Every structure is written in C-alpha cells, then in structure tokens.
Amino acid sequence: MVGLVLVVAGVLCLGLYQLYVSITTKKKLPDGAKPLPGPMNLPFIGRVHDVPGEGSWLKFHEWGQKYGPIYTMDMFGSTHIWISSESVATDLLARRSTIYSDRPVIPNLPDNRYSGNYLALAGRNDTWKRQRKLAHGLMSVSAAQDLHAYPTRERDRLLWLMATQPAEYREWIEQFTSRTVARLSWGSAAPADTLRVTTQGLLETISPAGALPNVVSFLAGLPRWASPWKRREAARHAVEEKLFTRCVASVREGMEGGGARPSFVQTFLSDRSPGGKYADVEVWDAMYTVGQMAIAGALTIGSPIQTFLLAMLHFPEWQRKLQEEIETVCEGRCPQWSDRERLPMVRAVVKEVLRWRPPVPTGIPHAVEKDDVYEGYFIPKGATIHALEWSITRDPVTYPDPEIFNPARWLEESYPTYRAPLTTYPNLANYSQFGFGRRTCQGVSIVEQDLFLTMGGLAWAMDITPKRRPDGSAVPVHWNDFTPLLIAKPAAFEFDVKIRKGRETVLRQMHEEAASGDDLEEQAFNGQATKEGMFAKEASGLSEVEGQYHDFEKGDAHMQHTQC
Template sequence: MALLSLFLVVSILCAATLWKRFANRPHKRLPPGLKELPGPKGYPILGSVPDVPEKNSAVKFAEWAKEYGPIYQVNLAGSNHVWISSDQVAHDLLSKKGAIYSDRPHIPALIDDNRTSGQYLPLTSKNGAWARQRKFANTVMRESENAKFHRYPELEAKRMLVELMEQPSQYNHALESFISRVTCRLAWGHSEANEELKQRARELLIGVSPTGAMGNKLPFLMSLPDWLSPPKAWERRRAKTERKFFEIMQKDVEHDMKEKRAPQSWMKTFLEHRGSWGFQYDMEGAYSVGMHGIAGALTIAAPMQTFCLAMCHYPQYLPMLQEELDRVCGDRPPRSEDRENLPFLRAVIRECLRWRPPVPTGIPHYLIQDDSYAGYHIPKGSVMHPLEWAISRDPAMFPDPEIFNPLRWVKPEFPTYREPLSQYPTVINCTQFGYGRRVCQGQGVADEDMLIGIGSIAWLFNIAKKSENNSDEACSDSGYDSQSEAEELDEKYGLRRHHANATISAEELNAGLEKSEATEELFYPGAWPAADIAEDEAHMEKVRVKTKKSSQDLDPTLDYTTLLIAKPVPFEFDLSVRTRYLAEKARSLFEEERAKGAYSSSRAYWGESQGQGKELGWGKV
C-alpha cells in the first residue's frame, strides 16, 4: 500500500511538472504584423526532446538552423528555446537589446535558485548581486592582468611539462591540473586545493548541464524530500561541501595575511577592501572568488585538450608552430612578453576555440519581455541560445569550416585576417566568451593560460597519432631513439639546433615580427616557407574530400563529452620530447622552482576516501 501511495505521489508530481511546462508555453496569439518563429513541430507535451541527441546536440541544432534559418525556436518539454546561428543576429538581440536579454534561465537541479542566490555570477539574473560581483570581478581581473597574472601560468607550466614527460598517458590530468593550479593561485594564492577545485567544478558542471543532473531532466524530483530523491540529496551535499570549501579557503587567506605571508590573490584583494564592494551577506565575497576559480577550472583545459586532438589529425601545423617558438623563445618556454611575437601560436589557439568550441551550444540568456526581430515574434520567457557551433561555422566568414586551419587567421586572403599581427589574432572578445552584458570577464585569464600552456607543450613536445608499434608511455627523456634521429628531424623541419653549448643572441630573440630578407619571402612575417604551405593546401584538399564522405562514418574528432562544457573524451596519442636538450632544460627550470619551495602537494579536505559516506565530501560523478 505504501509503495502504491509513493507511486501515485511521484506520478502526480511528474504530471504536474509536465502540465506546468505545457501550460506556460508561448501563446499562439501573435501581435499584429508579426509571424511565429519557424522551427521543428515536435510531439505533444515533450516537444522536440526525442529528436535531440544527448551527444553532440549542438550539431543537431546547427542542422536545424540550415533548415529553419539563422533564428528559430524549439519546444523542449513545454519550454521555448530560441536558437541563434548568426553572429549578427546574436549581436542585434543579445548585445544591442541587452536590457531585456541579459537574464539567465532557472536551473531546476540546483538547491538554491541560481537567479537570485548570488552564488554564481555567470548564472545570476541581472540584479544587485550581479552588479556587485561584476564590479568586483572587473577589479580583480584588471589587477591580475596588469601584473601579468603574477607569473602563475609560467610557474605552473614548468611543473606541467615535467608531469607530461614522466606520465604522458596522463595528459588529461596534467593539463587540467595546470589550469586548476593556476586558478587556485589566482583565487587564493596557493595551489594545494587544485584537486578539490577540479572536483567542485565537475560537480557544479553536472548540476548546471541540461544533460547532467537528473533534476534538470525531471524537475519534479527537486520537489520531493531528500530521502525520496537521490538527485536532490546529491545536490544538497554538493552545495554544503562547496560552501564549506569556500569558507576554508577564505580563512586560510585571512590567516596568511595575519602572518604577513599571503601571496597576491583575488581573495586577498577582497579582504583588503572588504567594504568596497557592498556585498550583502558574509559569504558573498567567498562565493564571488570561488566562482571565478570554478569557472576557470571548468573551461580552459578543454581547448588545451582540443589542441592535442588537432595536432594528431592536422600534423602539418605543429612544425610551423615549433619554428615560431624556436625563433622567438629559443631555449626556454614562452613568457607573457612573447605574446606579440607569436602570431601563429595565437592563431592555433583561436582556431582551437572555433573548430571545437568548449561551450558549443553557448551560455543561454533569458528574455524578460516580448520582443520582435525581422518580422518574427519572440515571446517573453524564451531561453535564448547563441549557438556557437553554428556561429563558428559560418562559411562566409570561415571557408571550409569543418577543417582545422589556423592559417585562416594569419593569411590576408581569408576573411578572418586582421592587422597588426602583433595584436591579432586574439581570443579576446571572440564569440565563445559571450555577448553583451554577459561577456565573460575572465577571458584574459583564459588567454594567458592558453598562450603559456599550449605554447609550452608545443615548445617541448612532438604530438602524433598513436602508433601501433609504440608503447603507451611514448615519452622519454630524450624523445628519440638516437641523437642522429633528433638531428635528422630538426634538419628536416629547419628547427634551431639545441645543445649544451648553443647560444642565441639577443638580436635573434628580439627579432619578432621585424621585416628581413628571410621574412619577406614568407606569407606572413616569420611564417613557414611557402613551398611547405603548398603541401599543406594539398593535404587540406584531401581532408575536404574525406569530410564529404557519408555521415555514417565516425569522426574521431567529434568524440566529445555531453555536458554543457564539452571536451574531447580522453584518447591515446604519442607524446615525445623534441630533443634531449629541451627535456633537460625543462627539468632544470622545474627543479629551480622546486628548490625555492614553489610547488606543494595537493591537499585533501574531507578525510579518508574524500569524505565518502560522510556529510561533506566528493559526490559521485
């Protein structure tokens, strides 16, 4: 009898949730002179939910854009979702009409209402908490950028390179640790919380993703008591653990400041000027700092992993990138000051964001009142998606959009080319960072992390598809079977020879983008020889033919995770250092920093087994 009663309660709640969504769908009565947005018809109650695949859903929405136009709507279980596949339309609505398009939709799976709790700035509606935390974010990001992010990316890149040399098969962990350590240092001054920050990021990502937490798929579950709803109990424990973690981190910085040994961090800035931001409750500052930490750990590692994937399938660009790094940086990894002299590295990074955007469906906006565009009615309450997957594939702006081609950013004949090359290409203000009043305020951090991180990897390593004859641990101290092999490869690619007695003059290092007889023969200052570019074009033509094959063929470069922030599913590839000299140099740089006490081990916060079975700790992901 009790089981039957429970079944009835659940059924009633489920039906009520579906009816509420159905009843709240946009009314069919349209304002005079306006048309309804086009879109797929869908099914009763469920709308088009059955037609949307869980994996690579952005691809499906981009296909619908080709059928229905640059702006169309989709009914998803009674909720109206508007998909924008044009950069111009996105600017017209989300930027120019930001007053009504800057709110965020409700995320059912979170215990506290994301729109009003003030816990997560990127998910907060346009209210007082949003204004206060946005002001704080502007200050700390500007201070960090002016200080070249306190050299934290350069410091942690040295540790990352050694980890990749020692365990190349664990590249995913090394890249994500690099990002989380830098972000921890920026947020709280130390890197020990990097593993905890990664876990906080993973759990929150599940909570906010439409295909993640069950509470987003079946919102009625969040109306049940915890004992009856495991997803709700999981989320409550996640929220409590996150809050306690932020409290601990704030107290640690307070203690360091009392001892007068606190490194520069966002939390230190907050505590030094605690009354300047107008925060309304004790934990608002802690959440503001912590949210920026989580946001960094969530997103920046994805394009770094995409870089490894791209180099496996488009290997012709790695020697070009290495030539530039050798010429500009010599026998050290890249630094912040090298930025203006590394246009091809910036092109590779920009192309990684375009080719496989880390947020392919875009971060959604929410329309607070009825609006119209190009003769179409857009109803109040619509969830607006700037569909980055489609925006970054506009064939007029990006010829051959499915092909990874960083040359499109540095060759004048491409629509994306801009000058001067000391500044462009750049990821700053690209569409992946959002529109209007919702532009990501941490894009400077992402830019610096990717420049130093991806540049360091390319400086030290060769990347190639997995060879059947090679072992899993493809990387060694030398990277080559013999010194002669290294010399042959360096000669083949025209790389600068590295050895213990090598010297590089200041003129060579500072040459940068200056014109010379050598550079005048190349298609952009300091780029790869034109003869090899012709070979690349021939290779790209083969790729174009390959991409025209049946869609039934599995594309290995599309094996991405299903959550809101997508990253390549871990895959095997060969990672080998370019020369023994570079390997020894990388180890020497790491050991110098370690001798200064720059690196510490990760800290566990919840006891044995990360708090498994306890009130606070890691949740199952």
C-alpha cells in the first residue's frame, strides 16, 4: 500500500513539474511569424484524449484535412508537428536537413540519441555520423558481392511453406524476413529466432501504443522498481547485446577456419588490418551498426508482404496480370532478381503495396534543432516532426483514387506518377516511404530485392483465393485493420491457396535445396562444431539471458492481464 501511495505521489509531482515546464518555457513568436494551425490544446494533456489507441494515423489524417498540410498539437506538454504533404516534408526534412535531421528522445528508451545502440533512432551526433558512414560502406561493398542469393534462397523456402500451410502465413513471412537479414548480416540464418524476439521487443519499446511513457512522457522519470517497462527493456537489451556479440564471434571463428560465408560483418572483419578501410573502426561500432541494420530489416519487410496477400484478395485482377507478365517473361520458371528489368509490373505491384498501406503510416519522427519559420509559421526548437505517410500517399492529385490498389499508376503515361523507361522505373529509389533528407533509409536496395522476389514468387507459385465456408460463401477479409505499433502490420485474415499447374514438384525441390545445410549452420552457431573458447561462453551467456527475458515477458503479460 505504501508503495502504491509513493507511486501515485511521484506521478502527480512529475505531472505538475511537466505542466510547469511547458508553461514557463512557452516561446514567444518571432516578429511577423504566426502559430501553426491545429486543434485547440487542453491544459497539460493537449489533445492526447482524441488520439485512438488503434489507427491513430487516421485521426492525424483527419486533422490534416481540416488544418492543412502542416499543423501542430500537444501531447502532455510535448509539441508535435504533422506534415501531410510530400512537398512540405521535402522542404523541411530534406532541403533544411541541417536543422531537421535530429531524432527526439524516446521516453521509454532515453539513451536512444547518444548510446550508439540504436542507429535509426540516434540523434544527429558524431556517433550517428560514424555508424551511418559504416553502414553505407558495408552495404556498398556487399552489393558487389551479389548477396541477393540470400533472399532468393529464403524466398524459395518460403514459397513451399506458404503453398502447403497457408494458415501459418504470418509465421512463415516473419521467418523469411528474420532469416534473410540474419544471413546478410552474419552469413547464417541460425540467429533468426532470437533476432525476432529482440526485434519485436524493441518495436513495443519505441511505439506509442507499446509503452505508456511514450505518450505520458513524464512517467519516464519513475524509478525502475515502479516501471515494468524499464525492466522489460533492460532484459530485452541484454538479449540483444549477447546476440550481437555471439554473432560477431561466430563470423570471426568461421573466418579463422576458412568457412565464413559473405556477410556485412565478414566484410568488416576482412578489412581491419593496418591500412585497411575499417582499421580505425571499433568492433563494438560495427557490431551494433550491423545488428541494428538487421533489426530494421526484420521489422519492416514482413508488413508489405502480408499487405500483398491482402491486396491480391481484394483486387484479384492484378494477380492475374502479374501471372501473365511472369509467364511471358520467365516462360514457366520462378522470377529471379536478374529478370527485374523485364518485369515492370512486379516492380509496380511492390511500389503500390507500399503506397496503398504504408508499413510506417505515421513516419519515423524527426526533431527540430533550432527555431525556424516556414511559410510564415513558427516551428519551435525541440518540436517532434512527423511526415505522415498515410496522408502523403493519399494525395488525390498525385495518386488519383488513392484507396484503390492500382499498380497501373506507375506503368501508364496518363498517371502523374509514371516515369520512363519501364526497364528502370518504377523502383523504390527516393520514395517517401523510406524517409527524407539525411534520414533516408540506407537499406532500400535490400527491401526492393526482398519484395520483388517474394511477391513475384508468390504470384508465380500459387493462386491466392478467398477462404470459403461450407455453404460456399467467402469468409470476409478486412480492408484496413492494422496493428497499432509504429510499424503496422495487417491483422490476421483467412485465405486459401492453390498451387499452380506444374509447380508442385518444382516448389518442393526449391524448398529442399534452400533448407539444406540449416542443421550444420545451427550447430556451428551454437558452438557444437567449433573449438571451445570465447564463442562457447558467449553462447552459454545468451541462453541464460534469453531465458530471463522470456520469464519477464510471461510475468509482464500476466501482470497486464490481471490489471485488466
């Protein structure tokens, strides 16, 4: 009882202090500037009561239609600015990137800006610049190593699982994404399961709907004993650090034995001798840079693949058109990355999936580093800026009939989004979905390969059809029911698949070839086929920490259930 009283008293004190700070630090408008439009804020809470727990981007979009392409609102003393126009986002986040490239503090992850542990969420500082340069270099060198063999291999594994067990589609797609990025990062799919655990945990940590302090920011000041979210993140981070350490040790050991497969870490370790490209780069920097690249890929790629299935159910005519193009170009075989220039419709479907249901509908937030004035409106230092992708992709001038899934908008000259030649366009370069300015995602080429191969492969291998009830009626499929976290994924839906004529034997063979060697990889990763030493110790430590994290997850879930 005493503990509860102390917590309540602490929350009240923190809340009053936050209110005091927000009032006393309210900035006076510069001469000639005017305040941004937006809904009227209530004292202390702002408009947080209007933001729904699910589909929040729909409310932000509604406000954008009412108040214009840039507006502001407060949430518990924090100023948030929402941009619903690509031109405004480009003006501020790209053309004025010197002051709009920072990241805000995430209350539930207060070291995100400075620790060097969160590349995509890091502040604009020397650590971020160093890691960003390293990430660019590793991906550039690896591109020359032809690493698309990894997503092709995992795609071939995925197709058979989807064709034979479609009810588990979300599991198979998540396996595909985590296994692919694990291979790219460390040359092995063995770390994929643990990567999925820590990735999902991080997504919940940083999402407004996943952790209360990300909305009620002053709660971040509560002590650890009164903050289950802090204990959860500490346990998750321990798993992550052990995993990354173990993966680097595994690659190093493989290199010493002459059996390391190409990967980002292998590229780094291969060029660390005196005078080498990475001679002055610390292993810790590379370990976390590559690890966060893996997490970013595991987080984002699964959502559009699931959305593709949803689109094929609602717009089956595009499934037929895809299949016709693939048959004409590939003459019966499964599409490969080398076919991309001759498969513009597959590329158009990839791009349209991302537009129709953006995987990050609210965008990744930026932070303003100094006061600014835009089109006469005052933008205060410290404000959080959101490029609202849901609104940007619903501009009816750029995207006529935006709610219609229509890849033709990228293929036909009558649409404003058409570009020639079709051997090159459409592609994902400079697409708003991947951010603006200095914060543009560096892994666009990886995403493009993964989505091209999976969507093209699914269309080649099977017909995606509605699930039928015993009376023959179709089971309804939702249009826009997505998870509420920062990276949104479609809620579960039912469907059937039918393997296309002449594909079953080929699909089985593709799966067998793709899965061969998995057991040996697992053994090597767990130290069972390697010499004793640091690697075995790290493996033991990771297993122990993983167990602690899973125990905490169960306890946290039980606590949340009993509170409800």
